[in-house]
Amino acid sequence: MKTTRKLSLLPPYLFAELERAKAEVMKQGKEVIDLGVGDPDLPPPSGLLEALKKALENPEYHCYPPYNGTAEFRRAVADYYRETFGVKLDPEKEILGLIGSKEGIAHLPFALLDEGDLVLVTDPGYPPYSSSVIMAGGKLQPVALKEENRFLPDLQAIPEEICQKAALFFLNYPNNPTGQAADLEFLTELVGWAKKHDIILAYDNAYADIVLEGKPLSILQVEGAKEIAIEFMSLSKPFNITGWRLAFAAGNPEILEALLKFKKIVDSGAFCALQEAGVYALTREKSFPEQMREIYRKRKAILVEDLTPLGWEFYPTNATFYLWGKVPRGRKSFEYCREVLLKTGVLITPGIGFGAEGEGYFRISLTCPDKDLQKAVAKIKENM
């Protein structure tokens, strides 16, 4: 069958390749403990489930939703930004509802790019950034995230010629996969640099609420950020509702309008009942993310404490529910993770799946019940 050439340029989706190795282990009758995908294991707050059930009974909610999100949802987002970040947003023009932030991320390049336009993406990076740029006909320029620079991009090291050409920059902090959070100093430098070179910032803040040390940050806190940036935020991770598909983008009104124009040919907005439940989450469940953070802090501490004596080495992360570990010297990340999986049944993600700069590292997701994490440690102790 003929498919578009661009589709053949996409890397095999990392998790798909690991799924195959996982199936192999399961076929041998071994148990697999999946610490690969970042998908919260714990239930959403019970009040949120009740809010969704109640919303289902509203007969008006079963029709097409407003394209840009319900007015109530956008107002709740604006209130959340004011209280959390001290940022004022116009719910009419500066907030756009999304069907999960991945949806917005994947569609943005189609709204902004012409064939051959240059886009900066971090390496390592969240795979949908580069895949959507490829599909939209853009050209990729990886920006290395190095450990010696706390996995923040070294903006001054990006050649002037590249800065001149680049149209867009995708990046995300708190960072998946490294677990590093940004600070306001870096965000301020980033906004100044992007304005100087007229580069649109697509700042993915999916883990804003999973900062384990210090305060959550929004790029929109930086003065003038709205001239050049939009920020993606999601209810998926902080409220344990990845399957619901509810998120939003906030920031520059022209960029949001362009994204909306493209979205209108693809979807018709998130189900209204979900958006009403989202209002409940943002306004009535403000303390829930802290309960989750406490659980992730404990899981991180336990795993690091148990695995370090076995020679496993971790980057000291301060955010997200991931651990970023170092592959033993001289080994390749995919081959090493495959060996761990085959010997122990524990699935961890090779850093190479996030880009060439991820080589030498692996990612462990802590979105797994405590007893399974303990079991994983025991299997590693026994078999590695």
Ligand SMILES: *Cc1c(COP(=O)(O)O)cnc(C)c1O
């Ligand atoms: C999980 C994740 C998302 C996507 O979240 P949605 O469920 O689509 O809102 C976006 N960016 C990063 C970096 C993620 O890890």
